[in-house]
Amino acid sequence: MKINNNLNDLRFNKQYSLNYSIDEFINLSMFNPINEKKYFSQYNLKKFQKKKYRVHVLGMGGSSLSSKLLAQFIDPNLINNSLYIYDNLSLAYITSTISKIKISNKDRFIFISKSGNTIETKYFLHLFIKLLKKKNIKNPLKQFIFITENKKNYMKSFSIKNKILCFDHDPNIGGRFSIFSITALLPLIVMGYSLNSLLKSFTKAKMKFLNNYKYLSKLTLSNLKFEDSKNITSLVGLSYHDRINVINEWYRQIFAESLGKNKKAKNYISSYGPIDQHSQFQLYIDGPYDKQFIFFSIASKVSKFKNNNDLIRRYNLTSVLERGAITTLKQKKFLVNQITIEENLIDYTYLLIYLIFDIFLRAKVSKINFLDQPAVEILKKNTRA
Numbered sequence: 001m002k003i004n005n006n007l008n009d010l011r012f013n014k015q016y017s018l019n020y021s022i023d024e025f026i027n028l029s030m031f032n033p034i035n036e037k038k039y040f041s042q043y044n045l046k047k048f049q050k051k052k053y054r055v056h057v058l059g060m061g062g063s064s065l066s067s068k069l070l071a072q073f074i075d076p077n078l079i080n081n082s083l084y085i086y087d088n089l090s091l092a093y094i095t096s097t098i099s100k101i102k103i104s105n106k107d108r109f110i111f112i113s114k115s116g117n118t119i120e121t122k123y124f125l126h127l128f129i130k131l132l133k134k135k136n137i138k139n140p141l142k143q144f145i146f147i148t149e150n151k152k153n154y155m156k157s158f159s160i161k162n163k164i165l166c167f168d169h170d171p172n173i174g175g176r177f178s179i180f181s182i183t184a185l186l187p188l189i190v191m192g193y194s195l196n197s198l199l200k201s202f203t204k205a206k207m208k209f210l211n212n213y214k215y216l217s218k219l220t221l222s223n224l225k226f227e228d229s230k231n232i233t234s235l236v237g238l239s240y241h242d243r244i245n246v247i248n249e250w251y252r253q254i255f256a257e258s259l260g261k262n263k264k265a266k267n268y269i270s271s272y273g274p275i276d277q278h279s280q281f282q283l284y285i286d287g288p289y290d291k292q293f294i295f296f297s298i299a300s301k302v303s304k305f306k307n308n309n310d311l312i313r314r315y316n317l318t319s320v321l322e323r324g325a326i327t328t329l330k331q332k333k334f335l336v337n338q339i340t341i342e343e344n345l346i347d348y349t350y351l352l353i354y355l356i357f358d359i360f361l362r363a364k365v366s367k368i369n370f371l372d373q374p375a376v377e378i379l380k381k382n383t384r385a
Contacts, residue, residue, distance in 0.1 A: 001208075001350050002299075003219055005337040006330050007226065014229070015222040016365050022213055025360050026206070028371075029172035033180040034202045043167055043182055045189055052106075052192035056084045058124040059112035062175030063147075065250055066184035072246045073348050074193075082191050086124060098131050108190050110145045112183055114169045116153025125158070145190070147183055174371060176254045179352060198345075205349035209357070216354050219337075220361045223292065226335055232292050233266055236284065238325070239296045240273035240318040243343070247296050248272070251355050258359045258370035277321055285332055292335040295326060296351075299342050 007013070026035070033039045057064045064087045071078045079085065084101075086094060101107075109128060113121035125144075132140035146166040148155040159166035173181050180202055189195055209216070226232070235255070237248045248270040255268040269291075271280060284291065300319050329336050339354075341347040363370035 001342075001347050001354070002340045003216075003337060004340075005219070005223070005335065007222055007335065009330065010226070010333060010335065012222075012226050012229075014225045015218060016225050018217075018221060018361065018364055020361070020364055022210070025357060026210065028177075028360075029170070030174075030177040030180065030356070031206070032170070032172070033182075033185075034199065034206055040182070040195060040199075045195065048190050048192075053108045053190050054082055054084075054106055055187045055190050056086065056107065056109045056128075057112065057187050058086045058109065058121065058128065060087055060118065060120045061253060062178055063112035063114070063118075063121075063183065065246070065253065066175075066179045066181075067187040069179060069246045069250045069352075070184055070188060070198075073243045074188075074345065076242045078191070083187060089120060089123065091127075094127065095131065098128075098135070103132060103135050103137055105143070108143055108145055109140070110147065110187055110190070111155065112147045112169075113155055114149055114171075114175050114183075116148035116151075116155035122154060125155075145186070147186060174373070176250075176257055177356065177371075179250075201345040202349050204346045205353060208346070208350045209353045213357065216357060217361060220358045221365070223335065223337065224362060224365060227266065227292060230289075230335075232290055232335070234269055234291045235266060235294060236269045236271050236291050237294045237296065238271045238273045238276070238322075240322045241296075241298045244296050244298060244341075244348070245272065247351070247355075254356065254359055257373045257376060259362055259366065259368070261368050261374070262366070264366070273322055273325065274318060277325060281325065281328075285328060289334070293329055293337070295322060295336065295338040297322060297338055297340040299340050 057067050064085050067083070068079070068085045068087075071083050080097075084097065086097075088094070111121055111125055129140055132143075137143070141162050141164055144164045146155050146159045146164055147169050148159075148166065149171050150156065150168040151171075156166065158164070167182050167186060169183060170178075170181050173183075175183070178184055185195065185198060188198065227235075237251060239245045239248050252268050252270040259265055273295075284293075297319075300316070326336055326338060339351060341351050359370055
């Protein structure tokens with residue numbers, strides 16, 4: 001992973017001074033699945049060995065986004081082929097999707113809710129029972145899997161009553177930070193991916209992070225000092241490549257839910273480069289000077305177009321568009337960070353850990369607890385059924 005920015009060109013060399021312990025960060029509960037060798041021994045995963053199922057994940061926010069975040073990078077073709085993500089309550093979308101799929105005993109439906117009482121997950125549960133029965137699946141509950149906390153809640157009680165396979169959601173890991181836990185990994189495991197192989201990549205990524213965290217800390221604390229000095233109120237994240245588009249979706253969630261806790265909170269805008277280059281960039285370039293830009297990139301060789309084959313070569317056109325956007329924004333004196341990764345899971349995971357570290361440092365400077373979500377909990381209570 002390489003990170004380039006133009007702070008030197010902007011003649012800015014300040015940063016926040018912050019005392020913190022890297023052990024405090026890397027020993028957070030969200031990293032327990034990587035740090036503790038026997039963490040996954042608490043789960044009976046043997047029944048999925050040497051088997052491959054088509055998986056449907058049903059849950060809101062981090063409950064489903066974590067699996068999507070990993071699967072989209074591992075193989076974009078998994079989405080809507082081997083893996084279906086239902087994080088949209090639209091009845092039209094759900095019924096349309098299910099109507100096109102021939103459901104068999106090779107399908108597994110994973111319902112995820114940490115609390116076990118999430119109204120949206122209840123909706124998914126009873127809706128899919130109805131939809132699957134309409135497709136003449138006599139006992140759909142046999143194909144259901146639950147992930148929820150091991151305590152009295154709606155999903156846990158429903159699983160016991162109906163003998164549904166239920167895995168315990170780690171009570172110490174919040175949904176948006178569950179990318180290394182059973183929440184994110186179970187769908188991949190059920191599809192046939194090796195847990196050990198995934199964990200090896202995660203561990204190597206953690207070591208790369210620990211070897212470079214001081215440099216990464218300087219980057220974040222310098223960016224944050226620039227933002228506050230220049231009254232930057234928005235961060236615009238841009239991605240141009242299919243394999244890493246979900247990073248923007250995920251980072252938007254962890255940024256908003258972790259840092260949006262006072263009137264000084266900044267806004268994170270998730271932007272899709274090839275589309276927004278023809279819609280939002282007029283505003284980005286000539287609009288208010290209240291933004292900094294983060295480009296999530298995959299390493300590629302950008303060549304000049306000699307013929308139409310060059311035009312459609314992998315990543316060629318998108319990389320040219322991306323380079324043009326970066327050049328233009330720098331000319332307009334915006335702060336631009338470009339984070340470039342190699343196309344492998346180790347570097348991708350290294351990026352994910354860095355983005356969590358970025359949130360950790362920002363929270364330290366702002367003196368807020370980045371792990372809770374008080375406003376979201378109030379919202380959940382007001383919508384509980």
